[in-house]
Amino acid sequence: MSTNAAAGAVERSPDRATRRMTSSRVAAMIRDAIAKGELLPGEQVRQQEWAEKAQVSRPPIREALEVLTSEGLLDHSLNRGYFVARISLHEMRQLYLMRRLLENETAATAVWPSDAKMAELSELVDRARAADARADRAEHMALIEQFLLTVHRLSPEQLVVQAVVDLWARTSAYRALSFTAVKISQIDDNILMGVLKALRENDRTALCEQLLRPTVTVYEYIERSIS
Structure with a gap:
């Protein structure tokens, strides 16, 4: 790796770390809303709404939603968005x-x-x-x-x-x-x-x-x- 490329990697790593921390914070906020009944099974989780609540940009919101989907808390439909999972x-x-x-x-x-x-x-x-x-x-x-x-x-x-x-x-x-x-x-x-x-x-x-x-x-x- 060239010196410039290495420097660029070092410069970008704090941004990635910051975004991971932000997405983790947003995921915790959404988990809390689900646990408190503020978000109910079947209810849509809107990216723009949570970006405004958390006062962050959309990319960390998307990362948080993907994490919650992998945990089984949310369902994702390509054309409809993210929803709190319904469990039978x-x-x-x-x-x-x-x-x-x-x-x-x-x-x-x-x-x-x-x-x-x-x-x-x-x-x-x-x-x-x-x-x-x-x-x-x-x-x-x-x-x-x-x-x-x-x-x-x-x-x-x-x-x-x-x-x-x-x-x-x-x-x-x-x-x-x-x-x-x-x-x-x-x-x-x-x-x-x-x-x-x-x-x-x-x-x-x-x-x-x-x-x-x-x-x-x-x-x-x-x-x-x-x-």
């Missing part, structure tokens, strides 16, 4: 089956947390309870998800952990809807405190039971609905 009950069953299996693995292999990590988890529980007390449902759900995924990330099986995170993202749209399977999976203080207690006591059986209870409850409901 049979597809939901498969997603929750995979969550059940993989979350069991991360719970079974989680490394017992340090005092600092336990303090971080306890703080998340306190913040979630405070959000619940002031009826901030969106913040409550976001903090619960952050707490549970932080616990799953204690597992050294990082490929499995990433699959769990991806599956949570794929089911996020339906956690915001008035869907019976989601209602019965509401995570209360008893589950959060049960997870913390299991971690403090290094109780693997209790950790697996408490951490998987919401996922198992939804899966079993869907199984009954289909049969």
Whole structure:
């Protein structure tokens, strides 16, 4: 490579890195909108609208939409654009089956947390309870998800952990809807405190039971609905 070409590559790399960071930020904004029910299954995700919301140009928006499509959160039609994915009950069953299996693995292999990590988890529980007390449902759900995924990330099986995170993202749209399977999976203080207690006591059986209870409850409901 010539000196000029190498210099050009160095000059362009920050632009690429900046665009990746921007597209990641936009993807996170759209995921959040889906999780909060601001974007519903089947609803179109318009590039210009999100470019204005995020105050960015169109290319990072397109990259973010392509990422979300690869994750299964969006569907793309060449002539119509991007839409929040619709998931059938049979597809939901498969997603929750995979969550059940993989979350069991991360719970079974989680490394017992340090005092600092336990303090971080306890703080998340306190913040979630405070959000619940002031009826901030969106913040409550976001903090619960952050707490549970932080616990799953204690597992050294990082490929499995990433699959769990991806599956949570794929089911996020339906956690915001008035869907019976989601209602019965509401995570209360008893589950959060049960997870913390299991971690403090290094109780693997209790950790697996408490951490998987919401996922198992939804899966079993869907199984009954289909049969």
